[in-house]
Amino acid sequence: MSAIDIAPDSPVFSDVRGKVVILTGGATGIGAATVRLLNEHGAIVSFLDVNRAVGEELAAELGDNVHFFHGSVTTWEDQLKVFEWTVERYGRVDIVLANAGIDEVVEDAFADNFDESGKLQAPTLIVLDVTLRGVIFTVKLALSYFRRLKIRGSIVATGSAASYLDTPGIPVYNGAKHGVIGLVRSLRDSLKEEGLIRANVVAPSFTATSFTKNLIHFWKREGLPINEPVEVARAILFLAVNPDYHGKSLYVAAGTYTELEGSILATQEQWLGKQNTAWVNLRKAKNLKMGKPEDNV
Template identity: 35%
Template sequence: MNGRLPGRVAVITGGASGIGEGTVRRFHAEGAKVVIADVQEAAGRALARELGADTVFVRTDVTREDEVAAAVDTAVDRFGRLDVMFNNAGIMGALGPIDRTRLDDADVTVAVNLRGVLCGMKHAARVMKPRRSGVIVSTSSPAALIGGVGAHVYSAVKAGVIGLSNSVAAELRPYGIRVNTIVPGAVVSAMTAEILADGAGDIDGAERALSRSAFMDRPLRPADVAAGVLYLASDDAAFVTGVVLPVDAGMTGAGGTSPFASGRYGEPAAMLGPRAAAGS
């Protein structure tokens, strides 16, 4: 069988759209069997029908532990095992100034973006530990690492995903289970379309909006993030655990514009300070 995940079985939460859908498609193309776990029934069922018998949709609200457990159990019952758990489901959640934050909104944000990841890890570990193998990948955000690029509660829970992942990586390493975090930049998706364009369905609008601020020659797309998740899930990353992998065109690691290599400094120069004066 061809591909980098031949015969592997994955559960992907939030798998009906955006990064999740892109990863479902890439995993399927690489030989994996995939459980699409999402609350978006129409989109999830349509994707499963399109991809065929090696893909199944399970309606999954990640704030409900029983539904996350059912998605994992479906992987085992339908395909015989679970090799990869991708905790990807997420919402932007609570917005607005900190002094006017609605705590009910904050509670939902935490429930989806952090508690949902915890549930995914718990039930993945439940079936992976006896087999002493597996991979868990969870989606964080640049907002976890730098201020001013995400909503307050979203930033906090995405930072929590990194802390949780690294802690669980230390526990599960002796069982041969690797646990890592993916950090996508702003990606062309329904979520960014809702924020930056004319609603969740305006993907072209999101593409245009993100093109104006892209760090590279085009905006980030779900397939780009899926490639990073694929690496972490594959045997190529056999000794990679407890890491945070940014797929963000350098937003978190090289966010500046290199001011001393352009403009008036476009030609080689030097500022040598008092040493130059003393030698003259």
């Protein structure tokens, strides 16, 4: 694994000056810290969130280069309007940050709930819809606008430690965050072939936000690492502007940064086997040459 040094005053942050950024889930927590950091370094930011009051307050505080849009990432039209307005206003979008997500406290998908007749009800799967389906919408829009505008764009998706770990108690969130890393991995080679767009993941461990306020006392008691939102925001900004990073993932724990994907790829023969790795690489090469999805059956 590769440790990365991202200082609070990293010179790479200056590269965001004048860039047009779209971010989802920007009213609170990691998203709000990222909006603030982008604004501090001279970016133009449009952000979407369901929390109207807090979103409007943040945009008013930060000034004319920050624009708030009220809506949900689960609604295509809400996300589309952010891209349409931003491109109409500024003529471009350079960076897209798919950050919105919610955790399992809103619904226990595996708890039994019954209707009035005693029939078992289906879970809403709102955690999956926001945390993965919403990210897919955001990435779809980013790719479409980057390609049509012929922009060397950058996408950063907010994953989680749960993108890699078998975190107990949050199975749907865990599945969704595994999906986020799977999405970016699946785009890694094809986007590299295109040569215009980069996509990366930030994977923070426990972060002090409104989502974790009921658990933070336990983390502190046990001496476990806790991120401040701005520490995760630095990783997001670093990935967004650093041209050396594509198809990577930064794990963030107590303000330390570790790149995970390079080591996973480098050890593929160890965990998949030499012959299987050769077959996988051959299949990927053929599919990239054909320019169409593979048949995984």
